[in-house]
Amino acid sequence: MFGPTMAQLVEGVTKLNKMFFSSASAAQAANFRKMLFAMTNDVRVILIKLADRLHNVRTLQFLPPVKQKYVARETIEIYAPLAHRLGINKIKSELEETCFRILQPEKAKEIYDFLGSTGLEGDSKLRDAMQQLEEHLVEFSIKARISGRPKQAYSIYNKTIKYNTSIEGLYDFLGVRILTESVKDCYGALGMVHKYYKPIPGRFKDYIAVPKPNMYQSLHTTVIFDGKPLEIQIRTEEMHRIAEEGIAAHWDYKESGGKESAPDYKEKLSWLRNLIDWYQDVKDASEFMETVKVELFEYHVYVFTPKGDVIELPSGSTPIDFAYTIHTNVGHRCIGAKVNGHIVPLEYRLQNGDIVSILTSKNQKGPSRDWLKIVGSASAKRKIRIWLKKEFRDEYVSSGEREFVETFIKLGGDRETEKTFKTAAFGNKVKELGFPSIEELYAGIGAGEVRSQQVIGKLFPDLVTKSVPKHPNKASRREKQKKKDSKGPRIIVGGLEDALIKMSRCCNPIPGDEIIGYITRGRGVTVHKKDCTNAKNLQSDTEDRLIEVRWDLGITEEQLHEGDYLVKIRIETTDRKGMLNSVTSVIANQGINIHSAVARTTKQKTGLLDFSIEVRDSNMLDSLIKAIQRIIGVTRAYRIDNQSNKA
Numbered sequence: 001m002f003g004p005t006m007a008q009l010v011e012g013v014t015k016l017n018k019m020f021f022s023s024a025s026a027a028q029a030a031n032f033r034k035m036l037f038a039m040t041n042d043v044r045v046i047l048i049k050l051a052d053r054l055h056n057v058r059t060l061q062f063l064p065p066v067k068q069k070y071v072a073r074e075t076i077e078i079y080a081p082l083a084h085r086l087g088i089n090k091i092k093s094e095l096e097e098t099c100f101r102i103l104q105p106e107k108a109k110e111i112y113d114f115l116g117s118t119g120l121e122g123d124s125k126l127r128d129a130m131q132q133l134e135e136h137l138v139e140f141s142i143k144a145r146i147s148g149r150p151k152q153a154y155s156i157y158n159k160t161i162k163y164n165t166s167i168e169g170l171y172d173f174l175g176v177r178i179l180t181e182s183v184k185d186c187y188g189a190l191g192m193v194h195k196y197y198k199p200i201p202g203r204f205k206d207y208i209a210v211p212k213p214n215m216y217q218s219l220h221t222t223v224i225f226d227g228k229p230l231e232i233q234i235r236t237e238e239m240h241r242i243a244e245e246g247i248a249a250h251w252d253y254k255e256s257g258g259k260e261s262a263p264d265y266k267e268k269l270s271w272l273r274n275l276i277d278w279y280q281d282v283k284d285a286s287e288f289m290e291t292v293k294v295e296l297f298e299y300h301v302y303v304f305t306p307k308g309d310v311i312e313l314p315s316g317s318t319p320i321d322f323a324y325t326i327h328t329n330v331g332h333r334c335i336g337a338k339v340n341g342h343i344v345p346l347e348y349r350l351q352n353g354d355i356v357s358i359l360t361s362k363n364q365k366g367p368s369r370d371w372l373k374i375v376g377s378a379s380a381k382r383k384i385r386i387w388l389k390k391e392f393r394d395e396y397v398s399s400g401e402r403e404f405v406e407t408f409i410k411l412g413g414d415r416e417t418e419k420t421f422k423t424a425a426f427g428n429k430v431k432e433l434g435f436p437s438i439e440e441l442y443a444g445i446g447a448g449e450v451r452s453q454q455v456i457g458k459l460f461p462d463l464v465t466k467s468v469p470k471h472p473n474k475a476s477r478r479e480k481q482k483k484k485d486s487k488g489p490r491i492i493v494g495g496l497e498d499a500l501i502k503m504s505r506c507c508n509p510i511p512g513d514e515i516i517g518y519i520t521r522g523r524g525v526t527v528h529k530k531d532c533t534n535a536k537n538l539q540s541d542t543e544d545r546l547i548e549v550r551w552d553l554g555i556t557e558e559q560l561h562e563g564d565y566l567v568k569i570r571i572e573t574t575d576r577k578g579m580l581n582s583v584t585s586v587i588a589n590q591g592i593n594i595h596s597a598v599a600r601t602t603k604q605k606t607g608l609l610d611f612s613i614e615v616r617d618s619n620m621l622d623s624l625i626k627a628i629q630r631i632i633g634v635t636r637a638y639r640i641d642n643q644s645n646k647a
Helices: 004-013 024-041 044-058 065-085 089-103 105-117 124-139 153-162 183-196 237-245 270-281 285-296 319-326 328-332 378-391 393-410 415-422 424-432 438-446 452-459 461-465 474-486 533-541 579-589 618-629
Strands: 144-150 174-180 219-225 228-236 300-304 310-314 334-339 342-344 356-360 491-493 501-503 515-520 524-529 549-551 565-574 593-601 606-615 634-640
Touching: 044 065, 044 089, 065 089, 089 105, 089 153, 089 237, 105 153, 124 144, 124 174, 124 183, 124 228, 153 579, 174 183, 174 237, 183 219, 183 228, 228 237, 310 319, 319 328, 319 334, 319 356, 319 378, 328 334, 328 378, 378 393, 393 415, 393 438, 393 452, 415 424, 424 438, 438 452, 515 549, 524 533, 565 579, 565 618, 579 593, 579 606, 579 618, 606 618, 618 634
Parallel strands: 174 228, 501 524
Antiparallel strands: 144 174, 219 228, 300 310, 334 342, 334 356, 491 549, 515 524, 565 606, 565 634, 593 606
């Protein structure tokens, strides 16, 4: 029972040993990476992990409210989409519903109350629909099993956001499922449904002929029943088992070796391989986790090659992403694109149903660095980074080494230790972090794949944890409480921890921003973003009063939630009713407080929404902006400062 296979499973689900991470997000990314690696060897690892997370969610009520929200947000952003990607609908649904009630209790109550008040939670209408369908199926000599239920609250909530409407504006709350014995009977049942009930145009989907990436197969149609829309799903019993159990339904372990019998297992997890490949080249925790969220979420677009082949890409992908999906060399030589027969810019965002053709040139040397800011898929980013690193390797190694040494000295490292950086012993320590050599580490830093502070934090944890006792006494706890009460910025100035800090109001820096300090007479140090216009002017006029500052790398997960920072964002939208409500709902769903809001319309009939919001760090802000950009009608969302108030 406790042989090598069991040991592998235990190792796969065991959390990482406690070690220093530069932030809570770094620890989260490291744990998730380990889980993904283990999953490529044995999918049971993730099945056990999902079961463990489900148990944790079921017992959330015993945790403090702050911890409840932290676990619920992580679950709804990572584990529920992961269950969806694996096709395990039973686990996905329970995770979403439970976490939705914790993160949005008022919205959840509103939806449940609405369903109850309209009688949709009852089964009278469903009973009528199911009875009629059973009679018609008998008439068509189709053996089938019928079930039905109201749609879930979280699904309803997401539709209010997606379609920019209230609950009352939605109409398909009920769903009926027909389970047949064969694929032939599925299409026969569909013909019966459309014969007796008028289908709503544009609501039919054939996932039997074109299955979803998570193996889901079914026919979907929405018809008018008793004057109201009714969604009907038709599939075989085997398809239903896969819809509920996903990859677990495909998994057949032999007693001897525990290997999969399904030959297409690797193909089913192609999206996972993209994530693993991306991890090999990008060690930055925050960037990795943001990529995970994009790749796991169900927001994808389906476009066509000129030959009619379907290509799946993350929402927000461009023709460059499409080109790299076709072939790496097609991406490298891409100079333009046609969508539906028309020339489009490379930053064009692909839409469902687009027919895409790529224009290439043998004279094209390779991708531009700017492409990394445009592409939306992890796979394309990885291929671009590989080319850039190879092309500019010497430049990256040189700049990366310089940055690494400078950061090491700024953090308090000594010159004697610096001399060991070229030794074999140091090279072995670097290999333990996943870099083949010291040069590869420097190249990674120079290419922006990993931050020097993050690497130094793992190689020399004492440098960044020496000011944080492992076993704090009462005095240090009081200092933490004092720091928490003041909600001051977590910044270290020139190695000093007690300097008077003032955050600049012109650019409102937040954790994760690159920052610089300016010594003000009698008022301590004012912290600016490095790209702040005022900071650039100060660098040219009074360079002698500039001082290096950095965010405190010794922050713990608890401290991560202690204080929020005020930042401004602008959203450009089409001018239509209800847009402000949609945006504020997304902000609230992210657990972010709105400090102020201004909405106006330009002469060009474009909506402009300016918000002052409170966020923890740049990762939280980036996650919000990406969520806002998914709203129908939003054309652009970005951060602004106090110098950018005019449209």
